[in-house]
Amino acid sequence: MSDPSHPSDPLLPVDGGSPAYEPGRRRRKRRSLPGCLAVLVALAIVAGGLWFGVTRGVSWIEDQFADPEDFAGPGRGKVSFEVSDGDSSAQICRNLKASGVVASVQACIDAAAADPDSPGIQVGFYPLKKEMASEEAIGVLVDPANIITNAVTIPEGYNVDQVVEVLADRTDFNASDFERVLDQPDRIGLPDYADGNPEGYLFPSTYSFGPNAKPLDMITAMVDRWRQAADDAGLEEAAERLGYTPHELMTVASLVEAEGRGEDMPKVARVIYNRVENPDNGITNGLLQVDAAVNYALGKEPIARLTTDEIDSVADSPYNTYKQPGLPPGPIEAPGDAAIEAATTPADGPWLFYVTVDLGTGETKFTDSYDEFLSFRDELDEYCATQSDRC
Known part of the structure; x- marks a missing residue:
């Protein structure tokens, strides 16, 4: 038997309070919400990282194997x-x-x-x-x-005013735009011996100017092209060899350009040198008597024959080679390659005169005899009498 003073019924608490366990009733556990949320966040981060990595990987693979981006055109x-x-x-x-x-x-x-x-x-x-x-x-x-170009052709024998006229006509700039550039000779690359005067140094050629070219670019390109021609002809070395300055040789070249043609150019150069170097020959008295230089002084286009009145009207001009002995002070126009070459390598000969007896063909005769020169002049007179439209 059991002792009533020491109950042993498991349904009753030892201290006589409420039962510790009731049949048919489960004990409810407390939930930990913060812990679950942390797990969910972690899972989300992992999933996001996986998605980002896969996406980047797919993009990288596509970049490696897909065609590079291109427009469909036509623009x-x-x-x-x-x-x-x-x-x-x-x-x-x-x-x-x-x-x-x-x-x-x-x-x-x-x-x-x-x-x-x-x-x-x-x-x-x-x-x-x-x-x-x-x-x-x-x-x-x-x-x-x-190629976008603005092709401009400057013919041999053009002076600065004519060059500016062509540039203004063939480009979007005014003559005054080019004249402002020419008034700043230090910016265009002229040699020191040009003494700031671009006459003769704007080389005749065909130029292709880009759409962004400005007057300074165009003028500088012409001076650069002159430098190339001068170097090719050995201008400065020839000047030292012949006993002249490079500027004087450029002056001779400009006279040759105005007066000579083709194979006659080196002979015209020789006539000029012979007259300059032998002023006491008893015939020419040191005068070049080049019509083209007088025309330059007159500001006129070259003509075949000058009148006495025209010559006398510019008697004091240093370009009047009928009145002033020796070379004029500078070029009268832009010589091309052939004229510069003729000035640097003149022909050998005693000639003091030349006359172009046929202005159509350019036939020119040379002599050191004054009487023969007069006969050549008669030929020219006869030509002009029958071909007056050329004289």
């Missing part, structure tokens, strides 16, 4: 694009991308690599558009006919 608007000296295909493509012409450098490089003519892309400005297909942009650049 819009206008772009004046410059290819500079020394530009590689890659540099051209970078510049095209920066100008908004192509969508990507790589697509452009691929298009250039596919075009066999791309290594021959020439320096210059080209008319392109914004948002062109790379193949089309390269197609424009490989054709030199597409």
Whole structure:
């Protein structure tokens, strides 16, 4: 039997309070919400990281194997694009991308690599558009006919005023724009011996000026071209050899340009040197008697015959070679390559006179005899009497 003073019923608490456990009733556990939320956040971060990594990986794979970005073309608007000296295909493509012409450098490089003519892309400005297909942009650049140029031809024998007139006529600038540049000779590259006077140093040639060329660029290009011709002819070395200054040789070259033609040019140069170097020959008295120089003093176009009144009207001019002995103070017009070459390498001969007896063919006769010279003048007179439209 059990002892009533020491109950052992498991349903009753030892201290007589409420039962510790009731049949049919489960104990409820307390939930920890902050812990669950942390797990969910961690899972979300992991999932997001996986998504970002997969997305970046897919993008990287696409970048490696997909075609580079390119515009469909044909483009819009206008772009004046410059290819500079020394530009590689890659540099051209970078510049095209920066100008908004192509969508990507790589697509452009691929298009250039596919075009066999791309290594021959020439320096210059080209008319392109914004948002062109790379193949089309390269197609424009490989054709030199597409180069934007303003071709200006300066003929041999033009003086500064005539050069300015041509430039003003063939470009978008006024004569005054060029005259302002010519008034600043230090900026255009004239040699020191030109003494600031551009006459004779604006070389006659055909120039291709880009769309961004300014009057300073154009005039400087002409002086640079003169420098090339002078170096090719050895102007400064020849001047030292012949006993003249380079400026004096340029003056002789300008007289030769005005008076001579073709193979006669070195002989005309020799006549000039013979007269300058032998002023006491008893015939010419040191006078060159070059009509073209007097015409320069008169401000007139060259003509075949001068009147006594015309010569006397500019008697005090240093360019009047009928009145003033020796060379005039400077060139009277721009000589070309042949005239400069003639001045630096004159022909050998005793001649003191020359007369162009046929202005149509340019036939010119040379002599050191005054009497023979007069007979040549008679031939010219007869020619003028029958061909008055040329005299």
